[in-house]
Amino acid sequence: MKVNGKDINTTGSSTALDAVLNNHFNVAHECKNGVCGACRCKASGKAKQVKDAIGYHGKGEILLCTVAASSDIDVSIIE
Ligand code: FES
16 A cells, blocks of 8 residues: 555554554544545555445545555545
């Protein structure tokens, strides 16, 4: 998994949101359950959904808290 073009360590992280936070990136988040939409990011690649993504996200975007940390994705954090 990459964040802003940098490979990150996903060991011990269950969701992509956990992995991003564990690697000290600052990303908005609230519910951690796919509802609020706060963790919306642009992404390309194969995202493995582990929870329903209910909160708003557009085409080409994911909710980090709903995707497996092991997903083969390249994420760009929306500031
Ligand atoms: S933190 Fe709420 S949708 Fe991810």
